[in-house]
Amino acid sequence: MINRAVALPVPSVPYIGAEASLSRAFGCARVVYNDAVAARRxxxxxxxxxxxxxxxxxxxxxxxxxxxxxxxxxxAPAQMLQQAVRDCDQAYTNFFDSLKGRRVGRKMGRPRFKSRKEFRQAIRFTRGSFSTANGEKLTLAKIGDIKVAWSRDLPSVPSSVTVIKTADDRYFVSFVVEVGDEALEPVE
Incomplete structure (x- = not known):
């Protein structure tokens, strides 16, 4: 079994009250991430x-x-805030691995502060802080229900969910699920 992110994000429309709660959650996660970067600096x-x-x-x-x-x-949900600190930790790990040549790909710069004016905001919830109910809604801890337009059924219980807000105020939800190994058809 392999952990994979569902390839296509699911466009969603939050309920009116949930939109304000999501906005607060994005802000709280950004502040905690910025505090972690500042502490390391x-x-x-x-x-x-x-x-x-x-x-x-x-x-x-x-x-x-x-x-x-x-x-x-x-x-704000505590697990989401803890995830913001883990994201900062991973950003520094990627930065140092890049400096030492242990990371494949382009060189990573040192982590920067997040701005409230960034075009994309994201928060991640881990198991226990979200639930999916009857294929209609996604319930997030301390945020509430979000109506989701599902692009497909989830193959298994998700281990985490990421809520993304784009610059044009569209919301997407992406799940990490466990799926079996799939062999792709050979390409000529």
Whole structure:
């Protein structure tokens, strides 16, 4: 069995209340990601060791929720915020692997801060923070139900779901599912 992302994203239309919740979630994920990048840059400037994902999650999510300036992070799903820290960690891993020649492909630049004006915003939910019901809706933790126009049936239970908002305010949902090995027909 192989984990694969469903090739075609599924266009979706959020309910009116869900659109505002998704907008807040995109913002919360962006802030946590930017805080993780800033923490790593400060560590580098001070000649310190990079903080681990666990330390960053505790500092930037758990402890930050207890402060008055970042209490609004409590409105966002915790797993989604943890995923934002993991995304930052993966961006730095790709950057360092690229510098050392261990990464195939073009050279990666160091991770940058995300802007609220970027043309594409994305958040990822892992198992336990979403559910699909009767082929009509997708339910996301602390966001609610989203009506989805399914392009196809899912071959298995998804392990994660990514919600993407494009610049023209269209939403797409992409699932990671486990599928069997499929042999492609030979090409002449």
């Amino acid at each position: 400060v560590a580098y400037a001070n000649g310190e060791e990079y903080p681990s994902s666990t330390v960053l999650q505790k500092r930037l999510i758990t402890d930050a929720k207890k402060t008055p300036e970042r209490a609004w992070l409590s409105e």
